Amino acid sequence: MIESTELIGEFKGLYDKVKLCYQCGTCAGGCPVFKQYSRFNPRRIMEKLLAGEFTKEVFEEQQIWYCTGCYTCSTRCPQGIDIGHIINEMKNMAVKVKNAPEGIIAEMTAILETGVTAGISQSAMKRRVKLELPELPPPDLSEIQKLMEVTGVVAKLNSLKEHAN
Ligand code: SF4
């Protein structure tokens, strides 16, 4: 179990944001990830926050990383709870204690090195030509790298990589 005492204050802050949740399940009902993969359940994550069982979700099961950040749940919650943002905060907390899945580290590295998480395939390029769509401009890599540097993403990525080795 990863030591999480440094995050107790932050978890209390999350509890305050979720305490009006009455477990109606609307968030899960509209979640596109839950529809495909029922182990990821935003209602259940809110329930764990309410019950103080958050550490398992954040530090062991890593379910939060399946959230795409589409915010459908936040717009539909009858209690006005910003579930998508809460899950983002949980991701940030997990990174603080260096607990991010390998796939996330790989995606962050790809953005830093190429500006995208995955390059566009040759077949997609050909389809674009066939459809007479304009050529895609390359990402502005130096701008992306500068942004990642000044926002602290590069430092976080390096510390995640060090921890993973
Ligand atoms: S939609 Fe809102 S009130 Fe309903 S379970 Fe989700 S967070 Fe709780």
Ligand code: SF4
């Ligand atoms: S923000 Fe995350 S939890 Fe909410 S509906 Fe989208 S994928 Fe599901």
